[in-house]
Amino acid sequence: MSDHLPPPPETGCRNAPLLKERGQREVFCGLTGIVWLHRKMQDAFFLVVGSRTCAHLLQSAAGVMIFAEPRFGTAILEEGDLAGMKDAQDELDREVARLLERRPDIRQLFLVGSCPSEVIKLDLAKAAQRLSARHAPHVRVMNYSGSGIETTFTQGEDACLEAMVPELPATDAHELLLVGALPDVVEDQALQLLADLGIGPVRCLPARRVDEMPHVGPNTRVALTQPFLGDTLAALERRGARHVPSPLPFGEEGTTQWLAALAAEFGVDRDRFERVTAAPRARARKAIAAAAETLRGRSIFFFPDSQLEVPLARFLTRECGMEAIEIGTPFLHRAIAGPDLDLIAPGPTLSEGQDVDLQLDRVRAARPDLTVCGLGLANPLEAEGLATKWAIELVFTPVHFYEQAGDLAALFARPLRRKELLKVGAAATAQREIGA
Numbered sequence: 001m002s003d004h005l006p007p008p009p010e011t012g013c014r015n016a017p018l019l020k021e022r023g024q025r026e027v028f029c030g031l032t033g034i035v036w037l038h039r040k041m042q043d044a045f046f047l048v049v050g051s052r053t054c055a056h057l058l059q060s061a062a063g064v065m066i067f068a069e070p071r072f073g074t075a076i077l078e079e080g081d082l083a084g085m086k087d088a089q090d091e092l093d094r095e096v097a098r099l100l101e102r103r104p105d106i107r108q109l110f111l112v113g114s115c116p117s118e119v120i121k122l123d124l125a126k127a128a129q130r131l132s133a134r135h136a137p138h139v140r141v142m143n144y145s146g147s148g149i150e151t152t153f154t155q156g157e158d159a160c161l162e163a164m165v166p167e168l169p170a171t172d173a174h175e176l177l178l179v180g181a182l183p184d185v186v187e188d189q190a191l192q193l194l195a196d197l198g199i200g201p202v203r204c205l206p207a208r209r210v211d212e213m214p215h216v217g218p219n220t221r222v223a224l225t226q227p228f229l230g231d232t233l234a235a236l237e238r239r240g241a242r243h244v245p246s247p248l249p250f251g252e253e254g255t256t257q258w259l260a261a262l263a264a265e266f267g268v269d270r271d272r273f274e275r276v277t278a279a280p281r282a283r284a285r286k287a288i289a290a291a292a293e294t295l296r297g298r299s300i301f302f303f304p305d306s307q308l309e310v311p312l313a314r315f316l317t318r319e320c321g322m323e324a325i326e327i328g329t330p331f332l333h334r335a336i337a338g339p340d341l342d343l344i345a346p347g348p349t350l351s352e353g354q355d356v357d358l359q360l361d362r363v364r365a366a367r368p369d370l371t372v373c374g375l376g377l378a379n380p381l382e383a384e385g386l387a388t389k390w391a392i393e394l395v396f397t398p399v400h401f402y403e404q405a406g407d408l409a410a411l412f413a414r415p416l417r418r419k420e421l422l423k424v425g426a427a428a429t430a431q432r433e434i435g436a
């Protein structure tokens, strides 16, 4: 299908040995997901039940808040709450009542658990039930955990979407459900491609507004747009929905195979598929080729962070000519990552979980051209002369589907180009000094 690429390897990495590590890890907690979820769900509010640390994390991850009325906040647990559980529940009820009175635009309220609320075992599920009964039908109250004890940063989205699944109405209709919070502009591109292929009706989880929430049932077919939604997928499967497995829609090949799996499921003929995808595929290929000039032949090492590591390694090795040394991921969900793993030639170490000191030893020994890691590791590694890419950028930047494929490749090319420029600059300065 993608005839400019090497043929798929005879044996991919689906059954490759997995290095499992369970030690200290350096990853953001699941509260981070609120930053992109609150932008997506326009009538939702995320109330973190946590500490001042949680409030600071959210404020700094979200950058400067320019909204007059933000759609997230923190109900701060004070020291006194640790002693009096009933007082904490009463205070939460009062806080929610005050919020909803002031903000009639809120239709869905998420109580988001944190490390402190978990440590004191504050029952947010019960609180959500109680508050839902009190504020229905105008507001639906749900809960999930974003705590650093339980979640890494993209798991926050998984936990949030999973919490919504039991609330979705039942249906028998043969519909496609796109699962994953994409920026609106990217989601619109995907919907247009699917409409041009004649695939539909298509619904999205999460929907932009509560009135557009999808229905779910035995004829629902699920297409994931993110690899980190394993718990949401399991909850949908419990409602009878069926997953359509495919590589994730990153790059030209990933997008084409993702669409092809759906085309097969919905009976789209080959001519129509070629007609609809030919032009955007050509555009994506051209855009990737420009960035791939910098990437070809370079090595890459992934620390476990966003769970995007496997599909990105597939994209970078197959479409950009990079060589993966280690593909670390916080969790490996083989049913979801399997089609991407099938396309990765054997060779890289596949690791799950983290023991950060051991992994730092491996990256120092390998000295890859590019290391993808969290913010906390990037600066020390840069100081040791390694070029790094912040994993979190991959979640905050539109990178899915054909029109973003070039930008995705460019995200990885940029740190390599910067390093080259710094080298050239340093050499020129040295020359000048010698000359002087």
Ligand code: SF4
Residues within 6 Å of the ligand: 029, 030, 031, 050, 051, 053, 054, 055, 057, 113, 114, 115, 116, 146, 147, 148, 149
């Ligand atoms: S949930 Fe835990 S890890 Fe996350 S900011 Fe709050 S205290 Fe820190």
